[in-house]
Amino acid sequence: FCRRPNMFKKQQQDVFEERYLRCISILGKGNFGSVELCRYDPWGDNTGDLVAVKELQSNKQATMADFQREIQTISSLHCDYIVKYKGICYSAGRLSTKLVMEYLPYGSLIGYMEKHRQNVCTRRLLLFASQICKGMEYLQSMRYVHRDLAARNILVASDTLVKIADFGLTKIIPVDKEYYRVTQPGESPIFWYAPESVSELKFSHKSDVWSFGIVLHELFSYCDISRNPKRKIGSYVQSSSMAIHLLNLLKDNWRLPMPSQCPPKVKIKTDFYMNVFVWVTLTN
Numbered sequence: 187f188c189r190r191p192n193m194f195k196k197q198q199q200d201v202f203e204e205r206y207l208r209c210i211s212i213l214g215k216g217n218f219g220s221v222e223l224c225r226y227d228p229w230g231d232n233t234g235d236l237v238a239v240k241e242l243q244s245n246k247q248a249t250m251a252d253f254q255r256e257i258q259t260i261s262s263l264h265c266d267y268i269v270k271y272k273g274i275c276y277s278a279g280r281l282s283t284k285l286v287m288e289y290l291p292y293g294s295l296i297g298y299m300e301k302h303r304q305n306v307c308t309r310r311l312l313l314f315a316s317q318i319c320k321g322m323e324y325l326q327s328m329r330y331v332h333r334d335l336a337a338r339n340i341l342v343a344s345d346t347l348v349k350i351a352d353f354g355l356t357k358i359i360p361v362d363k364e365y366y367r368v369t370q371p372g373e374s375p376i377f378w379y380a381p382e383s384v385s386e387l388k389f390s391h392k393s394d395v396w397s398f399g400i401v402l403h404e405l406f407s408y409c410d411i412s413r414n415p416k417r418k419i420g421s422y423v424q425s426s427s428m429a430i431h432l433l434n435l436l437k438d439n440w441r442l443p444m445p446s447q448c449p450p451k452v453k454i455k456t457d458f459y460m461n462v463f464v465w466v467t468l469t470n
């Protein structure tokens with residue numbers, strides 16, 4: 187009987203024992219780690235629950251501290267439009283902690299749109315957009331800035347429900363400040379970044395709204411890879427000068443074009459300059 191960690195210290199956290207966590211497949215990989223589909227099967231008869239388990243690949247101290255913060259963040263979020271936290275798993279052998287979340291079989295919005303774009307109507311796109319909005323509103327009420335809002339990090343729970351996933355880059359805005367400034371540029375693509383995030387690494391609720399605008403563009407392009415923001419802005423520019431290229435485009439008031447697949451009755455009007463006003467007006 188291995189010594190169980192002190193349950194009372196993290197009474198709200200459910201501890202999953204690594205020996206019962208069986209990996210089935212990889213759901214996604216990123217720069218620091220991966221998310222795997224696992225079955226938690228204490229009875230060993232395949233009747234256990236399917237769960238999504240996120241773990242760090244490298245055990246660099248910096249990312250471990252970030253990962254602990256991510257676990258703290260996601261375990262404090264309780265919203266229908268945010269992926270549910272289930273608990274943690276201490277993997278004794280590898281000195282690392284794993285984050286256990288609910289598994290949503292439909293996977294990310296990108297994959298869902300690839301398969302089902304033919305029968306996703308405008309109403310459903312607007313429903314998904316409103317749900318992401320509500321999830322972000324809740325996040326803002328908790329003073330969290332997501333910093334990586336993109337269709338790849340949106341999960342599909344059912345044909346009529348999406349949830350915000352992945353809080354690896356989420357930060358809390360200090361009480362006396364309006365924004366969070368990071369020290370080194372992150373790993374996520376800058377095409378979802380607001381101008382002030384690209385130029386000064388400043389992130390705020392407003393920069394999350396900017397990213398929401400990019401997600402709207404992805405939604406109304408049905409996540410069509412050929413219209414992916416990277417493709418539209420400049421896949422031909424090598425990454426080092428990409429930030430300068432993007433900033434110049436934005437300064438000249440260039441904006442992502444209205445997706446051609448965007449139905450005529452939906453107008454996505456945005457004034458993307460410094461403040462971001464994104465509204466969708468339905469005209470009959």
Ligand SMILES: C[C@@H]1CCN(C(=O)N2CC[C@@H](S(=O)(=O)c3ccccc3)C2)C[C@@H]1N(C)c1ncnc2[nH]ccc12
Nearest residue numbers: 213214215216217218219220221238289290294351354
């Ligand atoms: C869309 C989801 C988030 C993004 N993702 C992913 O693989 N990653 C997000 C972070 C990166 S990472 O590996 O870079 C990373 C690893 C550790 C620390 C920090 C970063 C991987 C795929 C997920 N996915 C397909 C899921 N599908 C079904 N049910 C689910 N429940 C929860 C997630 C999930």
